[in-house]
Structures are given as structure tokens and as C-alpha cells.
Amino acid sequence: MGEVQLEKRFQDYLDGENKIEPKDWMPDAYRKTLIRQISQHAHSEVVGMLPEANWITRAPSLRRKVALLAKVQDEAGHGLYLYSAAETLGIDRSELVGDLLSGKAKYSSIFNYPTVSWADMGAIGWLVDGAAIANQVMLCRTSYGPYARAMVRICKEESFHQRQGYEIMLSLANGTAEQKQMAQDALNRWWWPSLMMFGPTDDLSPNSAQSMKWKIKRKSNDELRQEFIDKTVPQAEFLGLTVPDKDLKWNEEKQGYDYGEIDWEEFYNVVKGNGPCNKQRLSDRVKAHEEGAWVREAANAYAAKEAKRKADKVQAA
Ligand code: BYC
Secondary structure (H helix, E strand, C coil): CCHHHHHHHHHHHHHCCCCECCCCCCCHHHHHHHHHHHHHHHHHHHHCHHHHHCCHHHCCCHHHHHHHHHHHHHHHHHHHHHHHHHHCCCCCHHHHHHHHHCCCCCCCHHHHCCCCCCHHHHHHHHHHHHHHHHHHHHHCCCCEHHHHHHHHHHHHHHHHHHHHHHHHHHHHHCCCHHHHHHHHHHHHHHHHHHHHCCCCCHHHCCCHHHHHHCCCCCCCHHHHHHHHHHHHHHHHHHHCCCCCCCCCEEECCCCEEECCCCCHHHHHHHHHHHCCCHHHHHHHHHHHHHHCHHHHHHHHHHHHHHHHHHHHHHHHC
16 A cells, blocks of 8 residues: 555544554554654653652641642653653654753753742642643543553543642631632742643644644644633632732633733743753753662662573573
8 A cells, every 4th residue: 555545544544433553554643743742741841850850848737738748749751651651652762852862852941941939839739730731631532542642641640730839729718818829929920831832833843733634642732722721710710819910801701711812932042041040940950860870770780680590491491
């Protein structure tokens, strides 16, 4: 069968709502797009541990510390599921990690902002994990089987993360005037960067059209951003906090909120590596990778020993 026919059969298969599995035929560009997206997603989970890990030792109570520790640990697990999903596409994890550490690979812009107060732990859980859920629920139906299955488990854990953050915001918002102000300041800091997580507007999103056709993405960047805003504004109102957008207004006709202009210059600047914490995040990852070399070496030595033991056993039998 020629390439054109194979591609048509592939598209028909997707249009029939079937999942693509690792050994199925797929166009090269589909494979590349998935490797790009899944690895960026994995890197985001791993780099995403850093802003919150910064507060584990300073959590205000044992209960908060335990919850935050569990959340940060979950993010490491998400990174591992996603690297495994990417590996099913024929790429080696060390290559992906190498691209992250050299600064070649992208990860979510949101993790290049600093966490300056405890309230940021609340805002991250509520807004950042909230935005992640909005995006990831649709990815549970993505067309590539291993990615879709990883997302189901990740989404369950993300909803705990979101509630953990909202509960911190609720305590602060119902606390002293100073605590309420901390919560408001955190909302002010994280609102706009959270909206940027969904990526550029649809007309400026180079990958969207093809990814939607291949059913990798099920909803567009703007659709998801709108859903997130519509869900989150009432949550801010419940907290008694103000969303920092003077143009935010309910639009009866579209049954959704109109919102102000996102600062896309800031977004592209952060994506290019010039955000407030890009350099620190990368150097922290490089340091962690170097310091973890002995663990990888030990695991490899153990795997080699086990393989030899098994081979010797077979030979002896
Ligand atoms: N930041 O054509 P577009 C978490 C890039 S972590 C940086 O729309 P696409 C958590 C984009 O990659 C959850 N770059 O792209 C962890 C593309 O660049 P290239 C993270 C961005 O892929 C710890 C270019 O801009 N979630 O939950 O169709 C603690 C053009 O964009 C961003 C995921 O990764 C950005 N925000 O759509 C707490 C979800 N946005 O590669 C929480 C999986 C865009 O062409 N990813 N770019 O040079 C996706 O769903 C999609 O990749 C996106 C972008 C919606 C993000």
C-alpha cells in the first residue's frame, strides 16, 4: 500500500474513534508531534515540582506539609508515566532528558515564575492544576492509546491537587485581613500566567489544526481557556477575591465570560527562556540530574546482574 493510501486508512481509523497503539502504522509527522507534546508534558511535570518543593520545609502545619509532599511526589510520577508513554514511540528517555537539560526542549511557561509566599501553594493548586485538569480531561480521549491511558490516572491525581490548593486559598481567604491579602496577591500573580498555559490563541497556534484533525487535541487552546475561566471565576467569587482583570464580564449571549487581552509578549519571552526563573529552574534540574547519576548507575548495574543471572540459569537448565 502506498503512503497516500496508508494515510487515508489511518485518518479513517481515527475518524472511527479508534485508538492508535505503539505497533500500529502511523505517519512520521503524527509520531513526531506526539513525541514533542508528550515529552514537553513530561518535562513540565518534572520541572513543575521545583516551585512547590521550595515550600515543603516551610509548610505552616504537618497536615499541609504531608499534602504538599504527596502532591509534589505525584508530579514526579506523572513525569515517569509520560516519559514511558513517549518511549513507546521509539525515542529514548535519555535523549528526551538530554534535550530538557540542554535547554532545547520546551516545558510549560508557568513554571518559570517564582513562589514568593505560602499563598502561592494555594494559587498553584487551584489555578495551575485547575488549568492542567481542563486541558488534560480532553487528553484522556486523545487518539494515542498509551498517552490517553496515562492521562486517566494523572487526572484523578490532579483533582486532589486542585482541591488541596483551593482549600489553602479558602483558609487564607477566611483568615485574618493579612492572610486574605496574601491570597489576593497570589491570585494576582498567578491568574494571567495560568491563562497562558493553554498556549497561543487558535489563530496563532501552528500545531492546532493538524493535532485536532489527528484527534491528539480534542479542543482548541481558546476553547479550553474559556472553559477554565468560566469555571474559575465563580470559585474566586466564593473566596471573596477579585480576579485581576478589569475587562472580565459575563456575556449572556455566549454564556461565558469576556476577558481582557493576555500579554502575549510576556508569554513568548518566557517560552524563549527569559522568564523570571528559567535559568534557575534549568540549573536546578541539571544539578538534580548530576547528583542522581549514582542511582541510575546502581539501577543499571543491578539490571545487568539480574540479566546475567537469568541467562546463567537458562544455560544451566
Ligand atoms: N508553555 O501550536 P501550539 C502540570 C508552545 S504540568 C510553553 O498551540 P500545541 C503541573 C508549543 O509547545 C501540565 N510552551 O502547540 C505539574 C509550541 O511549540 P513547538 C502541563 C508552550 O502543542 C507540576 C508553540 O508554543 N500540561 O499540570 O498544539 C505542578 C505553539 O503552540 C505553551 C501539558 O503539557 C506553554 N504554556 O498546544 C503543577 C499538556 N503553550 O513545540 C501542575 C499537554 C504552547 O511547536 N500539552 N507552547 O516549538 C498540550 O496540551 C499542548 O502541547 C498545548 C500547546 C495546549 C500546551
